[in-house]
Amino acid sequence: MDLRRFGVIGAGIMGCGVAQAIARAGSPVELIDLDDDRLQAAQRTLRSNIRQQKFFDRSAPPVDDQLALIRMTTCYDGLAEVDFVVENVTEEWDAKAGVYARLDAVCKPECVYAANTSAISITRIGAATKRRDRVVGMHFMNPVAMKPTVEVIRGHHTSARTLDAAAAFLKSIGKAGVVVEDMPGFVSNRVLMLTINEAVFLVQDGVAAAAEVDRIFRECFGHPMGPLETADLIGIDTILKSLERLYEAYWDTKFRPAPLLRKMVDAGLHGRKSGAGFHSYAS
Numbered sequence: 001m002d003l004r005r006f007g008v009i010g011a012g013i014m015g016c017g018v019a020q021a022i023a024r025a026g027s028p029v030e031l032i033d034l035d036d037d038r039l040q041a042a043q044r045t046l047r048s049n050i051r052q053q054k055f056f057d058r059s060a061p062p063v064d065d066q067l068a069l070i071r072m073t074t075c076y077d078g079l080a081e082v083d084f085v086v087e088n089v090t091e092e093w094d095a096k097a098g099v100y101a102r103l104d105a106v107c108k109p110e111c112v113y114a115a116n117t118s119a120i121s122i123t124r125i126g127a128a129t130k131r132r133d134r135v136v137g138m139h140f141m142n143p144v145a146m147k148p149t150v151e152v153i154r155g156h157h158t159s160a161r162t163l164d165a166a167a168a169f170l171k172s173i174g175k176a177g178v179v180v181e182d183m184p185g186f187v188s189n190r191v192l193m194l195t196i197n198e199a200v201f202l203v204q205d206g207v208a209a210a211a212e213v214d215r216i217f218r219e220c221f222g223h224p225m226g227p228l229e230t231a232d233l234i235g236i237d238t239i240l241k242s243l244e245r246l247y248e249a250y251w252d253t254k255f256r257p258a259p260l261l262r263k264m265v266d267a268g269l270h271g272r273k274s275g276a277g278f279h280s281y282a283s
């Protein structure tokens with residue numbers, strides 16, 4: 001499958017990670033966000049992350065060569081010729097639906113849309129487009145540069161050809177996919193979000209401080225990170241939105257977000273990206 005030109009929508013944690021992976025593989029990519037301030041922040045994040053990656057991956061092209069492949073813009077016009085788009089915007093239905101309407105207006109008919117979402121049904125996203133057979137879920141793990149495997153989700157109408165395109169894209173950036181069927185949260189986040197939420201309830205109930213909760217998972221279970229360190233890495237705002245999407249999708253109270261999560265979001269404690277969450281990242 002001949003995929004040459006790429007688009008990435010959303011230049012937050014995940015969009016920057018995906019754009020970086022495409023540039024590392026030597027391909028040009030259009031990276032789109034809402035305004036210049038967000039794009040400038042993304043430019044700083046990308047420079048720092050590519051520099052860091054180069055430290056571990058000496059064979060990577062020079063930092064400036066990789067950055068030159070990433071064209072940052074607020075305008076969708078440059079997507080007219082792309083073959084494959086990865087959408088990584090905020091985990092809210094209205095934000096995602098608005099993006100797909102704009103993509104349909106500009107992208108060529110054969111272009112494939114890959115939705116990077118924590119919990120939203122890929123079938124529902126497909127229904128918001130005029131090409132539901134060319135929509136696939138692509139749940140990248142964070143940090144993208146360090147995670148070799150991606151959860152690939154087959155929506156109800158996703159075609160075999162689209163799954164082939166998804167596999168070819170992932171191979172081109174040095175990753176593998178595990179294909180699963182479509183239900184909100186897929187495999188990873190149906191389990192992970194419940195674990196994180198229960199860990200938040202433990203802190204809220206005063207059973208243990210965040211450091212102790214994480215320590216038990218690291219030192220007793222041998223996990224590389226505890227659930228609250230993972231929540232900080234993902235973003236507390238994204239955790240809250242993901243639980244809300246799961247709760248709305250299943251109407252099951254097991255997904256009700258811990259009130260402490262909302263309090264932290266309201267307080268601006270969004271995890272690593274804000275400098276503090278369950279742990280502090282001030283330095």
Ligand SMILES: NC(=O)c1ccc[n+]([C@@H]2O[C@H](COP(=O)([O-])OP(=O)(O)OC[C@H]3O[C@@H](n4cnc5c(N)ncnc54)[C@H](O)[C@@H]3O)[C@@H](O)[C@H]2O)c1
Nearest residue numbers: 010011012013014033034088089090091116117118142234
């Ligand atoms: N953070 C994680 O660990 C993680 C992992 C896997 C999947 N996801 C999913 O990936 C998606 C992005 O998450 P994130 O952590 O990068 O969030 P983020 O908040 O870091 O970034 C989201 C970006 O989308 C932009 N955006 C919002 N509406 C837009 C629009 N209409 N057009 C263009 N850009 C728009 C925002 O300005 C922001 O820069 C979400 O659906 C999330 O659930 C996140």
